[in-house]
Structures are given as structure tokens and as C-alpha cells.
Amino acid sequence: MKAVMMYKPKDLRVEDVPEPKPKDGEALVKVMGCGVCGSDIPRINRYGAYFAPIIPGHEFSGVIVETGREVRDFKNGDRVTVAPLIPCHKCEWCGRGLYSLCSSYDYFGSRRHGAMAEYVAVPEANLLKLSDNVDYIDAATTDPCANALHGLAQSKLQPGETFLAYGAGPIGLFALQVARVHGAARLITVDIGEKKIEVAKKYGVDIVIDASKEDPAEVIKKETGGRMADAVIDFTGAPPAQKKAINCAGKMARVVLLGISHSGLSLDEHEVDSIMRGQISVIGSWNSFTQPFPGNDWFESLKLFSEGKISSKHMISHKLALDDAPDIFRKIDAGGLFFNKVMFLPHGENFG
Ligand SMILES: [Zn+2]
Ligand SMILES: [Zn+2]
Numbered sequence: 001m002k003a004v005m006m007y008k009p010k011d012l013r014v015e016d017v018p019e020p021k022p023k024d025g026e027a028l029v030k031v032m033g034c035g036v037c038g039s040d041i042p043r044i045n046r047y048g049a050y051f052a053p054i055i056p057g058h059e060f061s062g063v064i065v066e067t068g069r070e071v072r073d074f075k076n077g078d079r080v081t082v083a084p085l086i087p088c089h090k091c092e093w094c095g096r097g098l099y100s101l102c103s104s105y106d107y108f109g110s111r112r113h114g115a116m117a118e119y120v121a122v123p124e125a126n127l128l129k130l131s132d133n134v135d136y137i138d139a140a141t142t143d144p145c146a147n148a149l150h151g152l153a154q155s156k157l158q159p160g161e162t163f164l165a166y167g168a169g170p171i172g173l174f175a176l177q178v179a180r181v182h183g184a185a186r187l188i189t190v191d192i193g194e195k196k197i198e199v200a201k202k203y204g205v206d207i208v209i210d211a212s213k214e215d216p217a218e219v220i221k222k223e224t225g226g227r228m229a230d231a232v233i234d235f236t237g238a239p240p241a242q243k244k245a246i247n248c249a250g251k252m253a254r255v256v257l258l259g260i261s262h263s264g265l266s267l268d269e270h271e272v273d274s275i276m277r278g279q280i281s282v283i284g285s286w287n288s289f290t291q292p293f294p295g296n297d298w299f300e301s302l303k304l305f306s307e308g309k310i311s312s313k314h315m316i317s318h319k320l321a322l323d324d325a326p327d328i329f330r331k332i333d334a335g336g337l338f339f340n341k342v343m344f345l346p347h348g349e350n351f352g
Contacts, residue, residue: 002346003117004325005053009046010333012326013053020113020121022068029080029122032351033140034115035059036328036342038169038237039260045333049110057116057344058084058109061130061139071124079130081139081302082115082122083294084108085287097291100150116325118346125293131306136351137319137343138305141170141312144341145304146288146297148174151258152182153297154285155231159183162224166190166216166245167235167259168200168208170315170341174301175233176205177310188229190216190244195338202314217247229253233285237261246271251278258285318342319349 086106093101165172168191228250237259288297317340
């Protein structure tokens with residue numbers, strides 16, 4: 001089968017490799033969609049993974065074409081999405097059902113071969129069936145959507161509140177859509193550049209701020225009569241944005257750090273003071289895996305897709321073949337390319 005192999009950072013090769021054989025309790029999934037996660041970009045362009053060569057990719061959907069022995073609830077032809085984390089089921093955190101916090105987990109695309117390939121073998125516990133009306137592309141974005149739901153739960157967003165998504169990438173755009181479903185009175189997002197702004201507007205976000213042109217805190221102050229945002233999630237992981245996100249939070253607000261950061265954050269005395277005097281909570285959110293595995297954020301995401309309340313439609317910037325992988329990661333690394341969710345379609349767009 002065809003697969004994208006990462007030999008080392010910035011060294012991707014599309015190769016012909018043996019098709020995986022499903023072991024007992026596993027099913028072979030024909031990959032119909034595999035999204036590029038924000039975490040894949042530094043993994044592929046800077047840091048590498050846990051071994052090499054490795055097939056990257058952990059946000060995927062497909063159809064079952066073979067089942068190993070002991071697979072009970074799935075059969076050939078079942079359309080599925082896949083939870084990428086495989087918990088150890090031995091540590092304290094697994095025992096408490098907090099699988100995202102597992103101390104020795106396995107993970108598609110970073111600790112075992114992933115889904116930038118034509119086929120991948122998946123343990124039955126990681127499979128989720130799709131309703132007929134959920135397409136493979138929405139299904140391949142279930143992981144970022146579940147992350148958005150998890151972040152929203154950490155933010156304790158209440159109906160009638162103002163929600164700010166700092167960063168309008170895929171997870172931010174899902175959070176905004178779900179915040180609307182949860183009854184947020186006002187949706188605000190901040191990003192940089194016209195194309196990102198355009199996409200956020202397509203999702204009906206009330207206030208879309210281009211931070212390269214306006215100061216988000218000033219705009220939000222004016223729009224909220226000085227009350228600022230009640231629930232804020234930073235999806236960028238970039239220290240300057242994290243600082244601004246904190247500056248946009250009102251009294252008793254919850255600020256959730258969700259975007260992966262690769263550098264430190266320093267706060268000045270005014271920022272620390274506003275956290276203290278405003279009784280602002282700064283909270284972390286990591287992944288989406290809870291009991292019963294893979295967790296309610298996954299079941300809820302699939303339900304929202306099936307009810308037509310959320311969609312990945314406007315956030316997919318590229319639909320590519322596996323052969324395009326080396327080139328797109330080179331272009332991303334070179335900078336200047338507009339992209340949002342990049343989606344590989346290993347078998348093309350004919351999903352029939
Ligand atoms: Zn991801
Ligand atoms: Zn564990």
C-alpha cells in the first residue's frame with residue numbers, strides 16, 4: 001500500500017509498504033480521510049516522533065475492510081472514525097477514567113504508525129461507528145472537534161455568556177459552533193489575516209477581530225460595555241496571543257490554555273493583578289479522552305455532526321493525495337501559505 005513515511009524531520013517519502021494485517025481484536029480500516037493536526041506540523045518539520053521511519057497522522061476516518069479474530073461489534077463495510085489514543089489501562093489516571101492523562105499511552109502517528117496511508121489496523125475499542133449522514137471528511141475532524149468540546153467544558157461556559165475563541169483554526173471554529181449550540185449569547189474570535197477572518201465569518205461568529213489591525217482587548221471592551229469575555233480559550237499556544245487572551249477576560253472569567261505551546265509565557269504586574277483582582281481562573285485543557293472510552297466529547301461530536309449543528313465544511317483548505325504530502329509540509333515550513341485544515345484523501349474523493 002501507499003504510505004507517507006517520515007525518516008526524520010523534513011524528510012517525508014511516499015513509499016510502497018506492506019499492508020498492515022489486523023491482529024486479534026483489531027480491524028483493518030481503509031483510510032478515507034486523514035487531517036493534518038496542528039501538532040503534526042512541528043512533529044514533521046521540527047521534532048520528529050518516537051521512532052523513525054514512522055507513518056504520521058492521527059485524525060482519520062474510513063471503512064472497515066477486514067476484521068481480526070475477537071472483533072465483536074464491527075464488520076466489513078462499517079464506516080468509522082478512530083480515537084487516536086490507546087490508554088495503558090494500568091496507571092492511576094486510567095483507573096480514574098481520565099485517559100488523556102495516562103502516563104504511558106500509545107498514539108497513532110507519533111508512537112505507532114498512523115493514517116497517512118491507504119490502510120491502518122485499529123483496536124476495536126478505538127473505533128466509533130458513523131451515522132449514514134456523517135461524511136468521511138467531517139468524521140476525520142472528530143478529534144479536533146472533541147478537543148474543542150473538552151476545552152469548552154473546562155471553560156464552564158454558561159448560556160448567555162460571552163465566549164472568546166483566541167485563534168480561528170479548526171479547533172477554535174468547532175468551539176465557536178458548539179458554544180452557539182450551548183447557548184452562548186455572543187461569539188468572538190481573534191486571528192490574523194483576511195482569509196482566516198473570512199472563514200470565521202462563514203461560521204456566523206458575531207465579532208471577528210483581525211489582531212494585525214485592531215487591539216482585541218479594546219474592541220471587546222467597547223462591544224461588551226467593559227464587561228469583557230466570560231469564557232476564553234487560547235487555541236494558538238503563542239505567548240503573545242496567550243497574554244492578549246488573558247487581557248480579554250472579564251471578572252470571574254475562565255481562561256483555558258488549549259493550544260500547544262513551545263515557548264514560555266511571561267505576565268507583567270498588571271496582568272497578574274487582573275487575574276487576582278478579577279478572580280480569573282487560568283485552566284489547562286488536554287485532549288478529550290475520558291470514561292467510557294473514548295469519552296463523551298467524542299459521542300457528542302458525532303451527534304452534533306449527525307444533527308447538522310456543526311460542520312467542517314468551511315475549514316477544509318486543502319484536499320490532497322498522499323503523494324502531495326512532502327510538498328505541502330515543505331510549503332507550510334517555508335511560510336506564507338494560507339492553510340486551515342489540510343485533509344488527505346488516500347483513496348480520492350469517490351467515497352461510494
Ligand atoms: Zn490532533
Ligand atoms: Zn494509563
